[in-house]
Amino acid sequence: MAKRRVATDTDEERDHDASPTSKRARIDDADHGPVATQSRRARKGKGKAREDSDVSGEEDEEIQQQAETVDDDAFEERFGAELTERMEAKRNKPGYGGVAEYGIIESIEMYQFMCHRSLSFNFGPNINFIIGHNGSGKSAVLSAITVALGGKTNSTGRGSGLKAFIREGQQVAEVTISLKNQGEEAYKPSEYGKSILITRRFTSTGNSTWKIRAKDGRVISSKKEELAAICDHMNIQVDNPMNVLTQDAARQFLSASTPSDKYKFFLRGTQLSQLSTEYEQCLENITNTSKVLSHKREAIPDLRAAFKEATLKFEEASKAREQKRRVDDLKKELAWSHVAVKAAELGKKIEDAGKQERRLPKIQGNLDTAKAKLEAANTKVSQYEEELRNFGDQDELKEQHEALRTELQDVRRDIAECRSNIGTINNDIKGLNVQIEGFEREIAEEKKRLASDTQAKRDEYECKLQSAREAVDKLIEDRKKAAEVIRTLEAESEAIKITGEAKAQELRTLQSQIERCQDMINRCQRAQQDRFSAYGNNIPAVLQRIKTMRWQGDRPLGPLGLHVKCRDPQKWAPLLRNQLGRLLTAFAITDARDHLQLKKVLVDHRNDNTMIIIYEKDLFDYSSGEPAPDLLTVLRALEISDPYVERILINQRGIERMFLGATRKEGEVILARTRAGHAWTADGFDIRRFAEGGGATNPLPFGRRGESFDLLLTEGGASERPKYERELAQAQYAYQPLNNEVTTLKHQFAQKKREIEQANNKHRNLDQALRKAKQDQQNLEEEKQNETPLNIATIEACKAECEEEKAGLTQQFASIEQKRQEYEEKMRQLLKRSSDVKEQIDGFAAQKKIIVDKIAASAEERVKAQHDIRHYEAKLAEEQQKLDKENEAMKTLQEEFEEWTKSAEQYCERVETNREPEDIEKQIKSVQTALQEREKRQGYTVEEMTIEVNRTKQKLEDAKRELSQMISLNKLLKSSVTTRMQKWQEFRRHIALRCKIVFSYNLSQRGYFGSIKFNHQDETLTLHVQTEDQAVSKARDKEIHALSGGEKSFSTICLLLSLWESIGCPLRCLDEFDVFMDAVNRRISMKMMIDTANQSDKKQYVLITPQDMNNITIGPTVRVHRMTDPERNQGILAMS
Template sequence: MPKRQAAAVQSDASDGSDSGSERRASPKRTRTQHEAGTSQPATQRRRAGDGGESDGDAEADIVIPVAEDDAAFEAANLDNVRASIESGKKNVKGIAEYGILQAIEVEQFMCHQRLNFKFGEQINFIIGHNGSGKSAVLSALTIALGGKTNSTGRGSGLKSFIREGQHEAKITLKIKNEGPEAFKPDQYGDSIIIQRRFNKDGGSSWKIMDGEGRNTVSTKREELSAICDHMNVQVDNPMNVLTQDSARQFLSASHPHDKYKFFLMGTQLFQLSTEYDICLENIRKTAKVLVNKKEAIPDLRRAFNEALRRFKEAEKAREQKKKVDDLKKEKAWAHVNEKKEELEAKLADVQQKKLRIPKIQEKLDEAKEALQEQEAAVKACEGEIDNLGSMDHLQGKKSTLVKELRDNQRQIQSYNNDIRTMDTSISALEFAAKDIDRKIEAEQARMEANTKAKRDLVDRQLNDAKAEIDTLEARRTEINASLRDLMAANEETKAAGLRAEAEINTLRQRISEADNMVAKARASMRDIFVPFGNNIKGVIDEIERSAWQGDKPLGPLGRYVKAREPEKWGEILRSQLAGTLTAFAITDPRDRDQLKRILQKYQNNNLIIIYEKDMFDYSAGEPPASTHTVLRALEFSDPWVVRIMINQARIESLVLSNQRKQLEEELTQLRGGFSVRVYPVAVLFTRNLRGAQNMLLTGRDPAAEIAHHEQEKARCSHELEQLQQALNAHRVEFGERKKEVDKLTAEGRSVDDRLRKAKLRLRDIQEEANEELPADTAGYLAAKAEAEDEIASFKTQKEEVVGKKAKLLEERKGMEEQLKEVQGQIDEFSGQRTALENKMNEAVTGRVQIQANINFYTKKVEQEEAAVAKAQEFADVCQEEFAAWSESALEYCAKVETRRKPDNIEREIEAVNKALKAREQKQGATVEELTAQVNKAREAMEKVDKEWRQMSDLNKALRKSLLTRLHRWQEFRRHIALRCRLIFAYHLSHRGYYGKVLFNHEAQTLTLRVQTDDQLQAKGTAEKDPRSLSGGEKSFSTICLLLSLWDSIGCPLRCLDEFDVFMDAVNRRISMKMMIDTATANPDKQYILITPQDMTNVTIGKNVKVSRMDDPQRGAGLNMTAA
């Protein structure tokens, strides 16, 4: 998209030594305030006597037609401008997507030790007492964006802004950067952070970072200028950022001429005027250059005529060159004959190079066959991994169990809530029943003594029925408790049985592995190379018999390696280094294929390492002696093996430890560069190594290995027998408890039936007793019975909920055991898969080595083919040259048969030319030189004439373009002025005033005329000069002017400091409301308004943020609080 044009950000030229390192030429000339004394382009002020445009007139000037006067312009455009203003009020824009401030932070700046401040997106009021540092916000904003320090009115250099007693200050500014027109959103994101530091020594720097503050995109001033230019942010524009001094000057004591300067600079009309002056000066300079060019044309034409005359006189000497031409024809065909001999030699060279390619191709084919075999090995490993299957079902089962556990926990929590609710209800009902008992006792005391015997009988029946119910309920509770205990015990028994089954399977696998290892150990008694692969002894014997390009292959490397503490570190070292320990090493890559064939002959796929015999010092890469590494855990009998394993496995930097915390504390001193293997915490699957490889680094001889694994088998067999017995006991125990559960369940159903019948009898006796009682007593008893029924119901429900909760708790234990079992299966599966992947990685490594050989031979073939192609290319070029020379010679002349060499013919030509020169000396130049002189003179004359005409046309076009632009500049100024007058009158009407803005563009003045409400009553329609207005009226009128001028500025930022210092309460309230309304109608602009007064009489909307600044305190940062 096209960039927005804005005043360039200028470096602090006035900062003196504080910013000397940042002085650079600004990409665009920036206006200063003292330059603003001219209100219109110089081209408009310089008027020639007529409007003619002579091509050679260097002093010709541009003449602007006299524009219509302001009254005629206003009459013609008033309605359109007013309609545009009304349309703008209706079409409210959205919040600005970029260019507005989000936050600012300063440290050791002016009076602030630290200040954090966040801005609202539309209207920001910063209030606080005098001396609280409000104006420092605008100063920090100006400096952070590269504005001049003297424009802040607070100091003449950066050093004066550093807090007293401090050496350095820092300003961090966050700018919004969203929307489709954001600045480099792929680098900065939704916000841009600009940070500037400067110190007492005069140093100053920028850091421009992304919105997170993590990445520094640039530190250059040009990037900041580009950001401000793109977002149209103009901090040096006095209309955008009015500091205390400029605001006070603008509001109170500004002269009409000063207001007009503010108008021109704020709307950037003055910048356009300056640039038009530069354009005019360039046009005038070009006109002078054109005059000089035109004066040179006659001289060039005379020089051409003179050269042409001399050329015609020398043309007679051409007859003497005929013999030279004949000799040149013979010389041309002599060159053709030489090129033919060269072609025949190059064709022979091509044939010789082609003979070398088949030998290299044969080696390439052998490597490709080896690659196919290795591909088969890789596919076999992939097949084993595929056959291993997937653990998706285990992961799915794990996810299901986790979900069920969460659901179980939620249900238990729900039951707990129900139990608490029922306990509360039971307590309330029991309290109500006791109250009813007291009322019944009082009523019965008033009854006659003759009814006492009958009541006693009924009471005994009631008590007997209640006692029976209590007994049955107590038994039901006992049954429920017994059921819970039995079911919980059975769940534990079931979980223990599942664990026993898993351990039994593991032990059976270990017994099988022990049998396999015993067999391998017995085999190693006859062959010490069993741990390293199949018939490695035969491999070594064949290596000894074979001839090699380099040193004899070294290996297997494990022959030369022992573990210093095999019981402690052997398992982890074997797991990590098995592939390297079984590897062979060669010094010449050409020996790899031969060694590979020997290994494959005995069905081995051991790793082949190519190493260089370099006895390098590896001590620099080791940690301190107190750190235990793999290198220090091993003992080597061959120095080359040490260095091979250092290069291959980095054993000097692998740290061993069985205490993680201690190791982490030690690693903090190593400064990185070392790897860690923690054991036995780390999950190792050494049993997945090829069976015999488990005998590496054990420190045991074959007999000890056999004894070790037979002992391991006996131990596993004994544990297997014990676990089998325990599993059988769990099964018997589970069956017996199941019978008890069934028995108690049947008894519970019987108790429930008897309890239901007992409650029916109690209700019948109660109803019979109630019929004999007075109405009040019967009512009490009925209420008590109802309360007791509800209590019994709640207790029954509580028992059911407690039972369900207990069942859920038991189920949770089972699910946790299942989850633990599933996790164990997942871990075991991962170990098996890791072992297969390690095996496949070894096969892939071999394939990569073969592929490297293929690449080598392929490249060699390509190089030879390229050499053939290059030789063929030379031959083809020679062929083409021969054909071209032959064709050129035919074009030059008919074929001339000659056997002479070109040098001999050339000598004859020189002799003829020597005689010819004697004649040409009389004329002072050769025919060719005269021809060149004629052509050169013609070209010089035509070039100057063409350039003069083109530049003349261009200069005319530039004059016409500048004339159009000047006319538009005038129209633009009139439109802005008219719009300013209308908006000014509109704002004055909020106070009931009437007034207007008078622009005198010739006198360069802007004058206000205001008629207040008291003038309307006292003086009729007489208008008042602002100097005769009261302080509040004057400030209010100037605020209306400022808002009118702001309407014509494209910058998204509006800053104003202490705008209400001269206002009374009424004018201030109306001014504040007017500014808030104006800002609300322009949501794409951000307003930052600073005032020392409070906001109690101002209505605050949701788009207004008011922040109060406390007085700064020594030794503490400044707090910003929302008012």
């Protein structure tokens, strides 16, 4: 059988235990099992006949006795040998008879309990004998076990309540038991450990508490339910009289029990009595259920009659059903008619809103055109005003013309002077030519005359002069070559210098790039730790100060760049960083009074140049200013997380209409497509085109901003750092070869310098040699001159003087002629300028009037454009307001339409109708009037009869269904109880057979022979014993009352041991079992009990006797606890 929970009644509830309604009381007082109950039930009269065939056999069917009285001898013959073999095999099984791992008592402590002030035991795992003289308090141990494990106090036979167990004169008593808790089936080992300590403390006022602790002393629970769970898990049945046999119960069992008492004891000890009582209660409940079902069956004809009557009335009222259905159909049509009307209203409102919305683009287009005209007019006015400022006035022109006239007179005077000087020089040259020709004739005549005298000497001088001239010419040529070499070397040196300087500049650029990359890598590292580093100095401290301060408006917003990301930072970040940098580091405030306070915070943290913007918290719609979706603007290139930051950038730089292009050409193509606008290009150009024509293209001013500005509009230091690390690696890779090349160029330049120095030295030596050669030539010419006749020399000197004067005049002529040409060119320019100024003077008034008229016309266009802008802005706002009202009305109609449609769908399926709701309502009213007149004639409505028919029908069907279900359930319950009673009887037979076999075996230990006779019908248990003397004399077996006292006690002990074999509780307690035995029977009984305990598997025995153990052989499994004489003051018990 499965483990059953032990009784958990507290001692405080003992008065309730004795009440007739207590199940435990019924078990204790049960006089018979299911067989006797069935017999009595079979003798009762049969119930009256039932009307309904469904339950006609319920009361007539009685639970028949499923197991007829079976011949015990036949049963024993059938199963006895098999059971004996199984018991022998179990005893011989290795490991059988071992120590229990859980559920046995390790120790017990009593404090102020009964006659003991303080007493403790450490029990052995198998057999424990407690011996001592009468009055020593041995029986208190069993009482303490019962009390501590939650048993009832009256089962101890020592008192009717807990107060009786408190030592006289004390107020509190306490009992502590340690239960073993080991092995695989231990109870909550993770919480309790290897032992469970159970302490029960109770007072003289009737209070009682439990403490259930782990082995280390921790209190796990103080609830009795936990104790009951522990006992149930370990199969401890402390209230089972067979498990804990107290002194009084043992005396009664051993000496004065009748066969009926023994049978009751057998049923109670094996818990068959409890099962019997529960089965009897189940049968009683089944019978009561059958009676209730009979009453329910009697109500069915009445329910059927009520249903029939309602059906007849319903049939009488069915004639009005068509009218009612017609009303329902009309109501459905009415519901969808209202929906159709609302749909028409909604459609018209949608059409009106569409018309209104189509007006807006035209007005917006007119507004954009007016704005473009205004911008063009402003440009024209600025252009013409600049033109007017540059035009000057008439007085200035006259002064310019007079100055030009004066300057022209001076130039003409200079030209006339140059011409006069040229004429004079020409006359002088003509006179000198005449003189030179005369001197040449005189020299020729003189030479002819002297030719015959000095020819040889002149030839000698001429030869020397010729050699000197050749030496001079050769040195001149060598000097030219040396100079050419110097120029070549200097050119090569200059080329090397230029190349070296370019390479050095590249090297310095690489060095700067390396330093910049290293610096940016460090900045990226800092940016990973401080994401605010790109926005200025100590930005976290600035933000913290801003949070803690009070502001007139909203808390300042910024830095704005925290809310801005570039969608393609590799392509657009440098351009947008350059153009929007100051805005990205700026802060924004909503109240101008906060400007000074925020500026002070920024200056205190060294952010003097940070921009502060004053903005209005207006989430305006900027979509009308955006171009076509396929054109990239600055706004579309950015991802802005804050809507106010987005609108600040729109207001500050117009990013929603600022185009972006990769190149200048792409930007011009975009503006040509849009015909006007403003674009930035990634290659660094700012392009503008005006609607009226014209435009401008300027390079963007890219420059270094310093600090960590390059980290703006990036994913942060973590994403930028690899880029700079790659640049650093590339720069470092290119640095060393370039450095080597620069070093080589330096060496080459130094070598060229040395070669140039050598060439210069050679050139200087040639100069010295040339000067010496010329000096030698001059000396020879002087010698030759000295040898020439005086007359010829004089003539030649005059000729040379004239030639020299002629050369000076020729040079002077060339200089004057060049000046004359310059003066004439200057005069032509002055004449042109004078003519232009004269024309300006002549047309000044007309031209100025033209410019002024242009300015006036442009200003008029500007005023008209401003007026148009105000008009179209007001018109746009007005039309937008109308559109908003239309949309709001449309939204309301849409919600009403959806709500009406949903309600109509919930009411019925869609009904197509073109009729007006008023026509349908009139028809409904007409049909309802006719229906009410019919209901007045009948006295009830169709709805009422429909409800009544459904109600009576449902009630009849429910009653039939419930009756059928309950009858089936009752049959199943009865069948289940019958099956369980059969099993119960089988259990009883097998347990009885087991008791017989074990009883015979135990008697054989004394040399006796005997048997147990079970009469389950009469509920008696009779012992038949044949002693040794009777066996010799072949006398009949004696009944138990015919035996001597010792024989009777021994036989009863054999019975008790056989019953113990039939229960699963690990605990066996027996008090004063040997008081009626003689020495021989006691010795044999003790040996038999010890052997039985040793052979028992995982059981613990606690046996109490007032006799000594001198004649008993004590093995290693036996532990004897000797109580001292009754002094009532003992402490810890000595162990032997």
